[in-house]
Amino acid sequence: xxxxxxxxxLSFGYDKGSSPxxxxxxxxxxxxxxxxxxGASGSGKSTLLRLxxxxxxxxxxxxxxxxxxxxxxxxxxxxxKISYVQQIPQMIDGSIRDNLLLPFTFAQGAHKTAPDDxxxxxxxxxxxxxxxxLDQSALKLSVGQKQRLSIMRTILTGPDMxxxxxxxxxxxxxxxxxxxxxxxxxxxxxxKTLFIVTHSDYQPAVSQVRSCTxxxxxxxxx
Amino acid sequence: xxxxxxxxxxxxLLALLFILVAQITSLVQRLGLNKDITxxxxxxxxxxxxxxxxxxxxFGAQNLWLTLGIFVVMVFSxxxxxxxxxxxxxxxxxxxTFMTMLSSYxxxxxxxxxxxxxxxxxxxxxxxxxxxxxxxxxSMSALAISIERLFSQMRQQRDVVEMKLCLGANYREASxxxxxxxxxxxxxxxxxxxMGVGLVFIPGMMSGQILAGTDPLIAIRYxxxxxxxxxxxTAISSIIVxxxxxRRCFGASEELLVTPE
Numbered sequence: 001x002x003x004x005x006x007x008x009x010l011s012f013g014y015d016k017g018s019s020p021x022x023x024x025x026x027x028x029x030x031x032x033x034x035x036x037x038x039g040a041s042g043s044g045k046s047t048l049l050r051l052x053x054x055x056x057x058x059x060x061x062x063x064x065x066x067x068x069x070x071x072x073x074x075x076x077x078x079x080x081k082i083s084y085v086q087q088i089p090q091m092i093d094g095s096i097r098d099n100l101l102l103p104f105t106f107a108q109g110a111h112k113t114a115p116d117d118x119x120x121x122x123x124x125x126x127x128x129x130x131x132x133x134l135d136q137s138a139l140k141l142s143v144g145q146k147q148r149l150s151i152m153r154t155i156l157t158g159p160d161m162x163x164x165x166x167x168x169x170x171x172x173x174x175x176x177x178x179x180x181x182x183x184x185x186x187x188x189x190x191x192k193t194l195f196i197v198t199h200s201d202y203q204p205a206v207s208q209v210r211s212c213t214x215x216x217x218x219x220x221x222x
Numbered sequence: 223x224x225x226x227x228x229x230x231x232x233x234x235l236l237a238l239l240f241i242l243v244a245q246i247t248s249l250v251q252r253l254g255l256n257k258d259i260t261x262x263x264x265x266x267x268x269x270x271x272x273x274x275x276x277x278x279x280x281f282g283a284q285n286l287w288l289t290l291g292i293f294v295v296m297v298f299s300x301x302x303x304x305x306x307x308x309x310x311x312x313x314x315x316x317x318x319t320f321m322t323m324l325s326s327y328x329x330x331x332x333x334x335x336x337x338x339x340x341x342x343x344x345x346x347x348x349x350x351x352x353x354x355x356x357x358x359x360x361s362m363s364a365l366a367i368s369i370e371r372l373f374s375q376m377r378q379q380r381d382v383v384e385m386k387l388c389l390g391a392n393y394r395e396a397s398x399x400x401x402x403x404x405x406x407x408x409x410x411x412x413x414x415x416x417m418g419v420g421l422v423f424i425p426g427m428m429s430g431q432i433l434a435g436t437d438p439l440i441a442i443r444y445x446x447x448x449x450x451x452x453x454x455x456t457a458i459s460s461i462i463v464x465x466x467x468x469r470r471c472f473g474a475s476e477e478l479l480v481t482p483e
Contacts, residue, residue: 054475055384075476080390090385108390150385157390 002067004161004193005029005052005082010061012047020059021047022217029161034187034194034206035221039214045197046087048219049163052195053084065161076108083159087166089150091138096124099138099149103157115156126185127152128178144175151182161193162186168200180204226435238263280347289347293331293354297323300362307366310373312480318466319365322459327357330455338447353451356427360412360452361459368408368460369467375400376471376480383478393472401468408460412453419449 007027013020021044029035039045050056052063054070063070070078080103091099097120104114115123120134127148132141141149147167154162164183168176180202186192187206196204203209212221241263248255280288301320308315331354336344344350376383379400386396394401419425420442424432427448431441471480 053388055387055477057473057475057477071475075387076390076392079388084388086381086385086388088381090381092382102386103389103391106386106389106391106395108392153389 002064003028004031004033004066005195006062006064006067007052008062008064010048010051010063011059012044012051012056013059020217022214022219025061025219027212027219027221029193029195030208031160031193032187032191032208034204034209035196035212036202036204036209037195037197037212037214037219038199041199043214044217045199045214046165049084049165049195049197052163053079053082055084076106080108080157081159082161082163083154083157084163085151085154085165085167087169089143089146091141091146091149093139094137095135096132096138096141096149097134100134100153100156102153109157112158123152123156127182142175144171144178147171147175147179148182151179151186155186155190155192159192161195164194164196166198167196168198168202176200226433277347277351280351284347286343286345289345289350292347292351293328294324296354296358297327300358304362304366304369308370308373310369311483313373313467313470315369315463315467315470318470319369319463322462322466323358323361323365326459326462327354327361327455330357330451330458334447334451338451339444352427353448356448357451357455361456364408364412364456364460365463366408367411368404368464371404371407372400372464372467372471373480375404376478377482380478380480380482387476387478393469393476396476396478397468397471401464405460405464409453409456412456416449416453419445425449 005028007025007029010025011020011023021042025048027035037045037048047056051058052070054075065073065078065082070082073081092102097117100120101114103109104112117134124130124132124134129145129148129152132145138146138149147170151162151164151167167183168179171179183194183196184204184206187194187204187208194204196202203211210221212219214220241259244259245256247253248259276292280292297320300323301316304319305316331350332344334353335341335346335349339349341349376397383396383400387393415425425445425448428438428441428445431444432438471478473479
């Protein structure tokens, strides 16, 4: 059986001729695993996540999702199966409901049944957002609230794997604790495969966790 | 009908008084525009004289290929001017812009001079070149505004575009708001011109015809055709060019290629 994600001999550099950010990177990620990648700024942590969902294109090497090259999967389909959550959460100018249902307005999500208000409200509670209402403007939320909403919105599309790019870097300690708690529940209760990039000392309290570190353009995993 | 009153060279020089007023204003207010006003004046006089002689030659030659050649040069110059205004270094857009402008403006000018005005032959330079000139000039401004807006908004809203891509949007869905905004920004001046025409201003072509002795009721018919033609040609060329450029802003995996400068 294939690992959920296989990274083979992956190299990346921004411009032709420039020195590579990293080279010959290999990694297998199994279903239900929680990979935590650490490393200094500019080491290529976020770039690795962007390469997996093809927001950037590698210089060489391959990334396989369930045995198929990610380059061969139509991008909207790929990105709804492997969802990337940005470091700084982005909202459209509209209500919280508009933002949560945004993926269902795209052709890729149009055939899926959009959750009703009761479901959304239950989920808001589970994401520590009991104090907000669905009709409230999403742009007026705090960064911490936006980050939790952003993860919730991603979960609604039913991805197999979540790529979390420094999910707590812009948050205070309380907000960060809430996000960590959500992340751990997603892995332990819903079985989501997680790929988390961080430069904090965070170590998820989950059973299938594996820590990796970028050092001198190489990824070293425990 | 009134005879055309020819403007003599001394009368033409008298018009320089207006430039003198502009120069004095710039000096008194310390606007620093004197050099630009001088260059602008010299360019206006020399370019228009050159154009006058060129048009006299072209109208006299009655040659299809010469007429089409002038048309190509006009479109090429328009793309060059757009390039100067847009200043985009990352995404190349000049060739599709040139090809689209060339084909859509040719069809518009052909439609107007052949079918609406009914000139024979369809390329009669006295009709084809001024018609093409108006279409190119107007759409050039619209395209420059739209293209510049598209690139600047793609950069400014890069994170929002990527957020939508990450939620399963295709490149068209991820950039639809930016695309519509840029298209509208380019088209609004042509639409506003239709609102104000005849009330706020008398368009240049109609003024020219009236000054040249044409019956105002004939001049307005030409102007109506021109106004409709400008809105239509701007819409067609903008939509085609913008769709091509928007696709170029994304790679084969629908990843956003426009990065912060």
